[in-house]
Amino acid sequence: MPDVIRRRPYCSQPPRRLPVLPPDMPMARQHAIVVGRAKWVNGTPLRYAFLADTRDHAQEEVVREAFDEWKDLGIGLDFWEVQDPGEAQVRIGFRPGRSWSCVGRELLAVPADRPTMNFGWDLRTEYGRTTALHEIGHTLGLPHEHQNPDAGLIWDEPAVHRFLAGPPNFWEPADVRRNVLSPLEPAEAEGGRWDPDSIMGFEFPPGLVIAPEEYRAGIEPPGTISKVDAERILFWYPPCLQEWLPRLEEFESRPLSLAPGEQYDAELLPEQSRTYRIGMFGAADVVLVLFEDVDGELRRIGADDDSGEDRNAVIEAELRAGCRYVVRARMYHAWQNGTTAVMYW
Incomplete structure (x- = not known):
């Protein structure tokens, strides 16, 4: 040896x-x-x-x-x-x-x-x-x-x-x-x-x-x-992240069709400073993460992971008018047929 x-x-x-x-x-x-x-x-x-x-x-x-x-x-x-x-x-x-x-x-x-x-x-x-x-x-x-x-x-x-x-x-x-x-x-x-x-x-x-x-x-x-x-x-961690992200509007339910491991990304531009909820809907296991854009650098401010549970991921956070936020939702597994969705309100 x-x-x-x-x-x-x-x-x-x-x-x-x-x-x-x-x-x-x-x-x-x-x-x-x-x-x-x-x-x-x-x-x-x-x-x-x-x-x-x-x-x-x-x-x-x-x-x-x-x-x-x-x-x-x-x-x-x-x-x-x-x-x-x-x-x-x-x-x-x-x-x-x-x-x-x-x-x-x-x-x-x-x-x-x-x-x-x-x-x-x-x-x-x-x-x-x-x-x-x-x-x-x-x-x-x-x-x-x-x-x-x-x-x-x-x-x-x-x-x-x-x-x-x-x-x-x-x-x-x-x-x-x-x-x-x-x-x-x-x-x-x-x-x-x-x-x-x-x-x-x-x-x-x-x-x-x-x-x-x-x-x-x-x-x-x-x-x-x-x-x-x-x-x-x-x-x-694929390299092709979009430089331009779609905007998720308040109270808009955005339908998603994600395969296991795929991810949805969007920006939030709240018009009022208050407590918001960002949540998932549908029969799927998802990890949801919210970031704040601070001088061009994203800082994680909240996350929720509903995997293996009979519920949907939701984040409650204080968002400020005039600031930019990014939400990222990664799919683990859709355990029933049907479309999942994300919304903030």
């Missing part, structure tokens, strides 16, 4: 809270909700900041370059570095030990004084750049690819536990099971194929995989964003 592989540290994800869905819910609806729940609505500006108590300027530059590499795919998200962590959704630390990141929108549940991403080893190496790309992939909503159930990997579990219990990871059995041995639930899997080249997969030495035969000699992803990674992320 090559020494460089034996010493490689791995991303150690904290436990995730998956939605509790009724067991009799159709699998297509479960899959749409579980896969889509961590994804941002397209056009979200993600602000990131480095935490003051662990700042490391040399490593920060690696992280900035990794954000740029994801952005250079042409995705419809923007990344903004800010100095105040209180202004950031993504709060990055460099505390020695483990590297990890919250998955997508799950980071919104983290208290504002806590990190949502940490780098536990030096990023100023080739593998460090891979680590930065990997953790940002989690922030974009991607899970570990080697846990894709479509991989069909059969592990030598005692060997995996021994391998990861030693340096440099020193994982407990629960860490090993959560980050390697336990496959994603079928509803969690991103697509119908496993990508062994994914930036979201780990490199494994020989002796850990029993089958398929071709991986008994090890799994060696190149450590870069793969073609499949790019395809998946561009599905969720």
Whole structure:
């Protein structure tokens, strides 16, 4: 076993809270909700900041370059570095030990004084750049690819536990099971194929995989964003956001015909300053997000997610006359025939 592989540290994800869905819910609806729940609505500006108590300027530059590499795919998200962590959704630390990141929108549940991403080893190496790309992939909503159930990997579990219990990871059995041995639930899997080249997969030495035969000699992803990674992320965050958005008028019910993963975007220009409600109608699972345009930069002011529930998403917010707002509605799944609609009043 090559020494460089034996010493490689791995991303150690904290436990995730998956939605509790009724067991009799159709699998297509479960899959749409579980896969889509961590994804941002397209056009979200993600602000990131480095935490003051662990700042490391040399490593920060690696992280900035990794954000740029994801952005250079042409995705419809923007990344903004800010100095105040209180202004950031993504709060990055460099505390020695483990590297990890919250998955997508799950980071919104983290208290504002806590990190949502940490780098536990030096990023100023080739593998460090891979680590930065990997953790940002989690922030974009991607899970570990080697846990894709479509991989069909059969592990030598005692060997995996021994391998990861030693340096440099020193994982407990629960860490090993959560980050390697336990496959994603079928509803969690991103697509119908496993990508062994994914930036979201780990490199494994020989002796850990029993089958398929071709991986008994090890799994060696190149450590870069793969073609499949790019395809998946561009599905969720396509580059063709409209520069001009249709205006949604007050009390206008705008019918929508959205396929799973598709999104509707509109601007609101209220004529009065008062409390408004922005809501969805119809038998569908939708995440609804409201932004305010502040000097050309969109700032999230409200959101509601009705997925898996027998209700429709609605946001109540104080809107001001003369200001511009943007509403974005992303479809998970339409669970009855018929048209959905959005309205504000």
